[in-house]
Amino acid sequence: MNKNKVVSNVKDQELIKKRRDQMIKGAITLFKEKGFHRTTTREIAKASGFSIGTLYEYIRTKEDVLYLTCDAIYEQVRERIENAFELEQPSRESLVKVIESYFYLMDDLQEEILILYQEAKSLKQETRGYILQKERNMVDILEKVILNCIPEQITKQEAVILANNIFVQGHMWGFRRWILQKQFSLEEYIHLQINAMLRAAEK
Amino acid sequence: MNKNKVVSNVKDQELIKKRRDQMIKGAITLFKEKGFHRTTTREIAKASGFSIGTLYEYIRTKEDVLYLTCDAIYEQVRERIENAFELEQPSRESLVKVIESYFYLMDDLQEEILILYQEAKSLKQETRGYILQKERNMVDILEKVILNCIPEQITKQEAVILANNIFVQGHMWGFRRWILQKQFSLEEYIHLQINAMLRAAEK
Amino acid sequence: MNKNKVVSNVKDQELIKKRRDQMIKGAITLFKEKGFHRTTTREIAKASGFSIGTLYEYIRTKEDVLYLTCDAIYEQVRERIENAFELEQPSRESLVKVIESYFYLMDDLQEEILILYQEAKSLKQETRGYILQKERNMVDILEKVILNCIPEQITKQEAVILANNIFVQGHMWGFRRWILQKQFSLEEYIHLQINAMLRAAEK
Amino acid sequence: MNKNKVVSNVKDQELIKKRRDQMIKGAITLFKEKGFHRTTTREIAKASGFSIGTLYEYIRTKEDVLYLTCDAIYEQVRERIENAFELEQPSRESLVKVIESYFYLMDDLQEEILILYQEAKSLKQETRGYILQKERNMVDILEKVILNCIPEQITKQEAVILANNIFVQGHMWGFRRWILQKQFSLEEYIHLQINAMLRAAEK
DNA sequence: CATGAATGAGGGTTCATTCAT
DNA sequence: AATGAATGAACCCTCATTCAT
Numbered sequence: 069m070n071k072n073k074v075v076s077n078v079k080d081q082e083l084i085k086k087r088r089d090q091m092i093k094g095a096i097t098l099f100k101e102k103g104f105h106r107t108t109t110r111e112i113a114k115a116s117g118f119s120i121g122t123l124y125e126y127i128r129t130k131e132d133v134l135y136l137t138c139d140a141i142y143e144q145v146r147e148r149i150e151n152a153f154e155l156e157q158p159s160r161e162s163l164v165k166v167i168e169s170y171f172y173l174m175d176d177l178q179e180e181i182l183i184l185y186q187e188a189k190s191l192k193q194e195t196r197g198y199i200l201q202k203e204r205n206m207v208d209i210l211e212k213v214i215l216n217c218i219p220e221q222i223t224k225q226e227a228v229i230l231a232n233n234i235f236v237q238g239h240m241w242g243f244r245r246w247i248l249q250k251q252f253s254l255e256e257y258i259h260l261q262i263n264a265m266l267r268a269a270e271k
Numbered sequence: 272m273n274k275n276k277v278v279s280n281v282k283d284q285e286l287i288k289k290r291r292d293q294m295i296k297g298a299i300t301l302f303k304e305k306g307f308h309r310t311t312t313r314e315i316a317k318a319s320g321f322s323i324g325t326l327y328e329y330i331r332t333k334e335d336v337l338y339l340t341c342d343a344i345y346e347q348v349r350e351r352i353e354n355a356f357e358l359e360q361p362s363r364e365s366l367v368k369v370i371e372s373y374f375y376l377m378d379d380l381q382e383e384i385l386i387l388y389q390e391a392k393s394l395k396q397e398t399r400g401y402i403l404q405k406e407r408n409m410v411d412i413l414e415k416v417i418l419n420c421i422p423e424q425i426t427k428q429e430a431v432i433l434a435n436n437i438f439v440q441g442h443m444w445g446f447r448r449w450i451l452q453k454q455f456s457l458e459e460y461i462h463l464q465i466n467a468m469l470r471a472a473e474k
Numbered sequence: 475m476n477k478n479k480v481v482s483n484v485k486d487q488e489l490i491k492k493r494r495d496q497m498i499k500g501a502i503t504l505f506k507e508k509g510f511h512r513t514t515t516r517e518i519a520k521a522s523g524f525s526i527g528t529l530y531e532y533i534r535t536k537e538d539v540l541y542l543t544c545d546a547i548y549e550q551v552r553e554r555i556e557n558a559f560e561l562e563q564p565s566r567e568s569l570v571k572v573i574e575s576y577f578y579l580m581d582d583l584q585e586e587i588l589i590l591y592q593e594a595k596s597l598k599q600e601t602r603g604y605i606l607q608k609e610r611n612m613v614d615i616l617e618k619v620i621l622n623c624i625p626e627q628i629t630k631q632e633a634v635i636l637a638n639n640i641f642v643q644g645h646m647w648g649f650r651r652w653i654l655q656k657q658f659s660l661e662e663y664i665h666l667q668i669n670a671m672l673r674a675a676e677k
Numbered sequence: 678m679n680k681n682k683v684v685s686n687v688k689d690q691e692l693i694k695k696r697r698d699q700m701i702k703g704a705i706t707l708f709k710e711k712g713f714h715r716t717t718t719r720e721i722a723k724a725s726g727f728s729i730g731t732l733y734e735y736i737r738t739k740e741d742v743l744y745l746t747c748d749a750i751y752e753q754v755r756e757r758i759e760n761a762f763e764l765e766q767p768s769r770e771s772l773v774k775v776i777e778s779y780f781y782l783m784d785d786l787q788e789e790i791l792i793l794y795q796e797a798k799s800l801k802q803e804t805r806g807y808i809l810q811k812e813r814n815m816v817d818i819l820e821k822v823i824l825n826c827i828p829e830q831i832t833k834q835e836a837v838i839l840a841n842n843i844f845v846q847g848h849m850w851g852f853r854r855w856i857l858q859k860q861f862s863l864e865e866y867i868h869l870q871i872n873a874m875l876r877a878a879e880k
Numbered sequence: 881c882a883t884g885a886a887t888g889a890g891g892g893t894t895c896a897t898t899c900a901t
Numbered sequence: 902a903a904t905g906a907a908t909g910a911a912c913c914c915t916c917a918t919t920c921a922t
Contacts, residue, residue, distance in 0.1 A: 078885065087885095103392060105308035109913060121887045124914065185446075186389050189306065204450060228454060229463045232447065233440065240439050243388075247407060251431060260432045268471035281902070312896060324899085324904045333896065484881070509798065511714035515917060527883045527920085536917065591852075592795050595712060610856055634860060635869045642849050643842065649794075650841065653813060657837060666838045674877035687906065696906095718892060730895085730908045739892065887919080894912075901904085 074132045077125045087126050091116045092140045095133050100179045104134050104187040135195050141180045142202040148173050163217035171238050171258045178242030207231050221269045237261050277335045280328045290329045293319040295343045298336050303382045307337050307390040338398050344383045345405040351376050366420035374441055374461045381445030410434050424472045440464050480538045483531045493532045496522040498546045501539050506585045510540050510593040541601050547586045548608040554579050569623035577644050577664045584648030613637050643667050683741045686734045696735050699725045701749045704742050709788045713743050713796040744804050747797050750789045751811040757782050772826035780847050780867045787851030816840050846870050
């Protein structure tokens with residue numbers, strides 16, 4: 069329902085999924101390394117394990133690869149967020165756990181997140197909007213978890229800000245690694261951030 | 272000591288500065304609009320008010336333009352930060368004022384900051400390191416202000432985190448404008464963020 | 475004896491004829507619209523109602539399609555010319571009738587004729603020669619009709635020229651339609667041309 | 678006023694004219710040989726005596742080359758037609774002379790005319806219209822000459838037809854050379870055609 | 881016989897960079 | 902110092918053709 073936005077010459081839907089997965093995997097590796105603009109379509113094809121001709125059987129333009137890649141990254145984040153979030157009972161402790169898992173997840177996906185930060189703006193207006201909507205959804209989930217877990221200590225507005233802060237602080241661990249990861253272990257970082265955030269909410 | 276890293280054929284230092292200022296101004300406009308990779312050197316020359324040949328009298332490669340531009344943006348931020356920070360007497364209130372001015376500054380320079388986020392990675396290893404050092408310096412300044420203003424309520428580590436959070440939350444206002452600026456005015460945003468941060472530190 | 479010049483993997487001659495007829499029909503539609511070079515083999519296959527793989531069971535190269543198409547057009551013209559010409563008794567009136575039917579035919583096949591004019595040169599030397607021979611035959615038929623109908627008023631050479639003129643004036647109605655069809659109805663055009671031609675022959 | 682329809686990066690108007698003349702010359706040679714579609718831009722550049730990069734300093738797309746080429750051919754024809762036509766006093770003899778010179782001209786430009794017939798349809802709607810207008814102008818000139826020279830023997834409509842016939846019979850000598858030039862010398866052809874045409878008008 | 885996924889040579893076009901003037 | 906014409910490597914993308922199923 070979303071990958072189908074990108075048109076393919078090939079009819080076999082399973083094959084499309086398979087080839088695009090190869091493609092995305094190859095593209096992520098390359099985009100991490102040299103960014104979207106410095107990566108050529110031939111390199112993407114090669115990294116995907118097929119020819120340039122085949123690549124273009126599954127996409128229409130190079131930008132499609134970027135879209136599929138960004139989309140896949142968000143999809144991955146969303147999926148893992150939902151797994152981590154759904155199990156919890158509403159309570160301060162469960163909120164802490166949710167934030168912790170989110171930070172661990174962001175640690176895991178540092179480089180992928182970087183791609184979003186640096187390349188998503190190269191998507192066309194419409195496509196970018198579609199991708200940003202996904203991001204908004206994730207922040208919304210976070211916000212709901214917060215309001216669910218500590219409803220008494222926080223206003224709606226504060227929850228919005230808090231959700232955004234958590235969201236970006238998770239990214240920050242990755243895109244500011246050269247400064248943060250030299251001074252803190254992941255556990256320390258998580259601990260300090262959660263403390264700072266929740267102490268504020270508890271006052 | 273820094274712009275001289277970029278080699279020029281021209282001897283006259285004043286002229287170099289003048290031409291490069293034109294160049295940076297043109298480049299920022301263009302990079303805001305279409306990013307570094309989608310901007311051509313011809314366009315930069317035109318926007319700078321001189322010919323492509325002249326452009327290359329003052330730089331060696333296109334990347335030099337990016338470097339000069341990023342450098343100039345940081346320089347601009349640094350300068351204005353220093354102005355805003357130096358006057359204050361250490362106190363909780365002065366810290367609040369510092370943060371406020373920083374947020375106003377970031378509101379002002381939203382698009383320039385975006386350039387740094389999206390394009391700085393296109394700099395060569397060495398050059399990028401040079402630029403990042405400047406950023407580190409700025410966070411350090413923030414950290415010192417914090418430790419200076421509220422030494423009793425905060426540990427060294429917490430100050431590091433807080434400085435980074437402030438720093439990034441300032442950027443966030445710009446690069447997440449599509450979500451934040453629809454829900455909050457700048458003043459509300461500042462108010463909420465400062466409250467959340469400092470309440471935590473005060474508990 | 476002529477379509478067999480194009481090699482097919484398929485044995486069943488009837489099937490070959492059937493498929494090639496589909497193919498020619500599809501190709502003519504496409505060539506009218508966008509010309510030979512801008513039409514892809516995939517489009518031809520689709521317009522023919524079968525897959526690209528099947529297309530290549532019945533031809534060897536894309537040029538074969540062009541050849542078959544040109545050949546079919548000529549064949550169509552020839553067939554209808556013969557029908558129109560054979561019935562007549564030699565006389566001035568019957569010559570007029572012949573020319574009239576030829577002009578009506580050319581009006582009917584305007585677009586097909588255009589294909590011949592614009593694309594036949596893309597055929598390989600040998601193949602093109604084969605096609606041109608067909609054309610020559612048709613002019614010969616015209617010439618004979620002329621000599622048959624008005625032997626006294628015309629020399630052999632004049633008949634050759636006249637046959638070629640009629641032939642091309644028929645085409646002209648189609649390929650100069652943007653100029654002729656705005657000024658004349660088909661009937662007027664026929665009337666004027668026949669008058670001009672035959673008055674000359676009658677002097 | 679017409680070549681300027683094609684945009685160039687280069688500013689020096691004289692240079693543009695010089696380079697485009699080289700380009701047109703190269704292109705005509707190649708188009709004669711293999712047609713527009715089978716000619717690559719690299720070949721055009723080479724035949725023009727400069728690099729592919731330089732080629733694209735003087736045009737925007739490959740189609741521009743076709744346009745410039747067709748335009749130049751028409752311009753050549755027009756120029757020579759005007760020279761041949763203007764000197765004459767209106768009389769039957771002068772009309773004959775005009776037609777003769779036109780046929781000689783067409784003999785000279787056979788291959789160029791063929792390009793127009795076969796490739797002009799590859800021009801975009803608008804551009805093609807522009808080119809066709811030039812053709813219309815030429816037929817108009819012929820028509821006026823006719824009406825001027827033999828006003829008494831011919832109606833307006835007949836003159837239109839006659840002008841178109843002369844026009845196309847000139848082309849025919851070239852694009853049907855494989856049939857006509859084997860049977861007639863140019864002089865014979867001219868003689869026969871003029872006789873046929875004017876005898877008709879004189880009856 | 882029919883299918884359609886796979887291939888890769890090759891085409892049009894761009895653009896960073898150079899260098900003669 | 903300033904100019905801008907020239908260059909060609911390299912990019913994105915297409916499409917005729919093949920071949921395993």
